[in-house]
Amino acid sequence: MAEVQRSGGTQGGGGLADVIGVILDKGIVIDAWVRVAVVGLEIITIQARVVIASVDTYLRYADAVAATATAATPA
Amino acid sequence: MARKEEGGTYLYAVVPKAAAPEKLGELSGVEEGKVYGIEGGELTAVVSDVPTREELRPERRLLAAHQRVLDQVIDSSPAVLPVAFGTVAESGAGVRELLDRYQEDFSQQMKRVEGKIEMGVRLTYRASKPNLFEFLIASSPELRAERDRAAESGRELTREEKIDLGQKVDAVLGSMRDEYAERLVQALGDFGIDSKRNPPRNESELVDLAVLVPKDKREEFEAAVESAAALFPDTFVLEQVGPFPPYDFVDMHLTAPMAGEA
Numbered sequence: 001m002a003e004v005q006r007s008g009g010t011q012g013g014g015g016l017a018d019v020i021g022v023i024l025d026k027g028i029v030i031d032a033w034v035r036v037a038v039v040g041l042e043i044i045t046i047q048a049r050v051v052i053a054s055v056d057t058y059l060r061y062a063d064a065v066a067a068t069a070t071a072a073t074p075a
Numbered sequence: 076m077a078r079k080e081e082g083g084t085y086l087y088a089v090v091p092k093a094a095a096p097e098k099l100g101e102l103s104g105v106e107e108g109k110v111y112g113i114e115g116g117e118l119t120a121v122v123s124d125v126p127t128r129e130e131l132r133p134e135r136r137l138l139a140a141h142q143r144v145l146d147q148v149i150d151s152s153p154a155v156l157p158v159a160f161g162t163v164a165e166s167g168a169g170v171r172e173l174l175d176r177y178q179e180d181f182s183q184q185m186k187r188v189e190g191k192i193e194m195g196v197r198l199t200y201r202a203s204k205p206n207l208f209e210f211l212i213a214s215s216p217e218l219r220a221e222r223d224r225a226a227e228s229g230r231e232l233t234r235e236e237k238i239d240l241g242q243k244v245d246a247v248l249g250s251m252r253d254e255y256a257e258r259l260v261q262a263l264g265d266f267g268i269d270s271k272r273n274p275p276r277n278e279s280e281l282v283d284l285a286v287l288v289p290k291d292k293r294e295e296f297e298a299a300v301e302s303a304a305a306l307f308p309d310t311f312v313l314e315q316v317g318p319f320p321p322y323d324f325v326d327m328h329l330t331a332p333m334a335g336e337a
């Protein structure tokens with residue numbers, strides 16, 4: 001059974017990390033009124049967004065899986 | 076001489092006019108501006124003045140100020156349409172024009188989220204022994220066979236072979252995500268009016284679900300999350316976060332009225 005953890009919105013302990021990805025580009029978006037500095041945005045979206053499947057990801061997955069061969073005992 | 080852009084009106088949310096909370100005046104928003112309401116038809120826009128219309132950096136204190144206002148607004152209003160961070164109009168008149176122009180659309184969206192809050196439910200692989208990849212191998216005989224073949228070859232895999240293996244890992248992870256998401260949605264289905272799956276932030280995150288929950292069903296929903304934990308191995312953590320304003324269920328991309336436009 002998975003362990004359950006709870007945290008409130010920003011009122012609780014959950015904090016901003018939980019909403020950053022959401023409050024930047026969801027909800028009502030109004031063209032030409034959005035004034036968020038792109039430089040900072042890039043940094044923050046890298047932290048908050050998807051790991052898009054890429055060659056780098058595949059190479060990393062391959063290495064991680066290969067490493068299980070040395071760690072695990074054969075079934 | 077450099078022309079500095081003058082002050083603007085920062086938008087937080089659109090709420091029903093009747094619900095415009097009295098206590099908004101005591102609240103300070105982004106850059107310590109006093110929060111107030113701008114009425115238009117049956118709606119109120121929750122705003123505060125900002126000293127300039129220069130770009131806002133998504134700094135922690137600014138994001139927190141935005142979110143703090145929204146937290147107050149969801150507590151006091153039956154329906155909230157949250158506005159994306161960093162939205163600044165030229166003036167209050169522009170905001171009024173926006174409310175007029177999109178009156179219908181706002182009202183429609185409002186009906187959908189009335190009396191409801193957004194809760195997040197996130198399922199993450201947490202164990203380091205076995206780690207995520209050992210867990211994937213244990214649950215996929217094909218992947219295990221691939222790995223063993225690679226190990227037995229006794230040589231370093233070529234870049235192409237690695238990419239190929241990595242894609243297979245990604246596919247196994249992807250179908251596990253689908254399966255677990257399905258399981259979670261079913262377990263929470265009775266209480267959530269609607270749910271939306273967001274893309275994972277990292278490889279250990281299997282499911283990130285936003286669920287629209289009626290305010291008065293919150294206890295039942297939390298109990299359902301509690302029971303849903305039994306559906307997943309103990310190498311996982313099931314996190315419940317929220318409540319949030321219904322960001323994931325208000326999907327509106329609008330065009331700002333031009334300055335001076337009637």
